[in-house]
Amino acid sequence: MERAAHERRAALLEVRASGRRLSGYAATFGAEARIGRVRETIAPGAFAGALGGDVLALLDHDPGKVLGRTRSGTLRLFEDAKGLAFDLELPDTQAGADVLALATRGDLGGMSFGFTVPAGGEAWHGERRTLTRVQLHEISVVSAWPAYPDTSLALRAMPGLVERERRQRALVLAEVARAVG
Template sequence: MTGGTLERRQATELRASGRKLEGYAATFNTDARIGTFVETILPGAFRGALAGDVLALLDHDAGKVLGRTRSGTLRLWEDTRGLAFSLDLPDTAAGRDALALAERQDLGGMSFGFNVPKGGECWSGEKRTLSAIGLKEISVISAWPAYPDTSLALRSRDASNGSRQRRLILAELGAWG
């Protein structure tokens, strides 16, 4: 599964409170059952991919771009918990769909598409540990997750209640980087 093979992983935990999506696309040191094996992502695994151009998509559909790091509409960083993101939703059909589903709490979670560079994985029986990930995209998804413990929050620019909602969401999410 190394090299050019594109893989996808999903995760859950969604919250809505405005127009900007924020949360975690992946978490570190969390076991996920992927078919017949268990997979864990180590801290630092995304470090090499953060300098590249990463897309934010709706349901892994390249025709439904929500943002990208190159334009600054998607921001990605690693902290002690995992791969965190902040996404400014566009005023497009895909952006409005993501917004409406997030507000209704109908989204299934976050996902990411990646490949594994040579030397980026270690196998021990049926356990795969990822130490390097070639991140291509993150996706807001409507399906079921593979990875637990990720999050998505919808942020509002409305100053009247945005700071209160932000404090509540941050309290629910725990430590933010």
């Protein structure tokens, strides 16, 4: 049996940061990506069969930088009319802090997803490929260039988030100094 190739697609998409949560879209339906001479789109329903498994949220597709997963409930995925939506509870790790800082500053490049295409999961019309069914392995927060350039990126941080975190760190440091001294 031939093994399906693992593929990745990146996109500049609407992502919102609020507290330690990141939410938005990892993929949108109907947006066109140019991959060499091929033009690719994702059909509504393409992710429906893949949402029941254990899907990871990673930083830059790095399995050493897990941000969440569906099995633990820290990553929630669902399809709506627009595409593959996600809600991610960022961990209190260096990778989570980095993503939060980049989202707050507006520096995130977008989202990506890693997938394979099962038999019958794509339709070809000349150099046009439509993904109709995919096996989703992971979504990633990335700083790379998008495969789906027609999408938009709208990163918004909760007002006062940076200042509130700075004050919280100062209080923790003061507590530690009191306990040590």
